[in-house]
Amino acid sequence: MFNKLRLWKTGTTTKTLQDQISNVKQQKIPEHVAIIMDGNGRWAKKRKLPRIAGHHEGMKCVKRITKMADELGIKVLTLYAFSTENWKRPKTEVDYIMSLPEQFLSTFLPELMEKNVRVTAIGYTEKLPEHTLKALDNAVEKTKNNTGLNLNFALNYGSRSEILQAVNNIVKDSQTGELDANGITEEVFSSYLMTGGLNDPDLLIRTSGEIRISNFMLWQLAYTELWFTDVLWPDFKEEHLIEAIEVFQNRQRRFGGV
Ligand code: FPP
Numbered sequence: 001m002f003n004k005l006r007l008w009k010t011g012t013t014t015k016t017l018q019d020q021i022s023n024v025k026q027q028k029i030p031e032h033v034a035i036i037m038d039g040n041g042r043w044a045k046k047r048k049l050p051r052i053a054g055h056h057e058g059m060k061c062v063k064r065i066t067k068m069a070d071e072l073g074i075k076v077l078t079l080y081a082f083s084t085e086n087w088k089r090p091k092t093e094v095d096y097i098m099s100l101p102e103q104f105l106s107t108f109l110p111e112l113m114e115k116n117v118r119v120t121a122i123g124y125t126e127k128l129p130e131h132t133l134k135a136l137d138n139a140v141e142k143t144k145n146n147t148g149l150n151l152n153f154a155l156n157y158g159s160r161s162e163i164l165q166a167v168n169n170i171v172k173d174s175q176t177g178e179l180d181a182n183g184i185t186e187e188v189f190s191s192y193l194m195t196g197g198l199n200d201p202d203l204l205i206r207t208s209g210e211i212r213i214s215n216f217m218l219w220q221l222a223y224t225e226l227w228f229t230d231v232l233w234p235d236f237k238e239e240h241l242i243e244a245i246e247v248f249q250n251r252q253r254r255f256g257g258v
Contacts, residue, residue, distance in 0.1 A: 020242050021071060027249045030202035032076040033069065033241075034224070036216055037062070039208025039232030052096040057234035059100050063108055066151055068238040070115055072245065076150040076198055080216050084124065084158030098128065101153070102135040109139055116148030122194040123157030150198075157194070159218040166192035195220055203248045205241075207233045223255050 037058060044054030062079060069077040082097055089097075105112075105119075112119065119139040128136070136155070169192050173179035179188070191197070200220045206212070209230040213221065227244045229236075 017238060017242075020239065024242055024245050024249065025072065029073050030225075030245060030248050031074065032078065032199050032201045032203075033074050033244075034078040034080070034201040034204045034217060034221075035065070036080045036204070036206040036214060037233040037236075038206060038210055040234060042208065043232040043234040051093055054234060055093075055097055055100060056103075059104050061234050061236055062104060064238060065236065065241055066108075066112075066117070066149070067115075068241050069151075070117060070149045072241070074149060076152055076201075078122070078152040078154060078195075078198075078201065078217075080154045080157065080214075082123070082155045082157070083215060084156055084161060085215065098132045101132050101139075101155070105135050105139045109142065112139070112143060112151070113146070116146045117143060118146040118148065118150045119143045119153070120150060121153045121155055122162075123153075123155045124161075125155055127156050152198070154216070157216070159215045162194050163219060190219070193219060200224060202253075203227060203244060205229070205244050207231055207236050223253070225251050225253065 040054030040058040041051045042054070043057060044051050047053070062081075066077060081100070086097070087094060119136075121136055121140065125133060125136060132155075136153070166189060170179060170184060170189070174181035190200075195217070198220075200222070201217065201224045204213075204217075204221055204224045204226050206226075206228050209228070211228050217224075225248050227247055229240060229244070231240055
């Protein structure tokens with residue numbers, strides 16, 4: 001088994017994590033889950049630790065949730081790890097966050113390979129520090145033929161600028177004749193976004209009690225089910241992901257219909 005068997009209380013019944021997993025797997029599992037991982041700083045502050053300790057714990061949480069996403073049969077897990085606005089943070093914090101992909105991949109890549117996980121990224125990754133990009137590129141390359149869970153990191157990602165970039169590229173391609181300017185459908189527009197061939201997220205989770213989208217996948221989230229929790233990202237456990245999926249399974253998605 002990929003995860004450890006653990007016990008926890010739901011209401012008056014004690015259920016094993018395995019029971020809970022089997023239960024949710026009996027209904028439709030969201031194919032694409034996106035997460036705004038928020039609250040690392042507050043987690044650290046509560047413990048009188050430096051903010052970077054929260055990010056380190058946040059990285060450990062990414063491992064935990066990746067394993068559970070794989071076990072649940074989620075196809076794509078997109079994690080918002082760094083936004084185009086996050087460069088405004090103190091340099092020491094930015095430098096630390098930029099070391100996380102290496103830390104994560106140097107310890108976790110063998111397990112990702114073993115589990116057939118494919119690593120991809122969206123965002124202006126070419127602007128990342130060289131060492132960060134190298135670790136990321138290496139993982140993308142090594143896992144490119146894997147056919148299991150797609151672990152997709154949003155790094156130096158911003159949705160408005162992604163949309164503007166798509167518009168500019170559409171204009172350019174229309175001018176060169178590569179694209180018929182009269183045939184720009186939603187599908188064509190989507191294909192110009194960084195998410196390219198990915199289906200839109202079915203479920204978006206944001207941790208830490210903030211009820212905002214924060215410039216994340218603005219086009220792609222049009223019909224996504226949103227789920228917010230007060231739990232801080234480093235405290236987010238397998239059972240929280242399962243809870244989000246249970247809520248998703250009880251929602252009626254109408255996509256604008258009746
Ligand atoms: C937001 O919390 C979190 C971030 C900007 C960084 C997120 C990064 C991780 C969770 C680790 C990523 C791991 C890999 C492998 C790339 P915050 O700092 O804004 O928290 P706060 O709102 O409580 O201050």
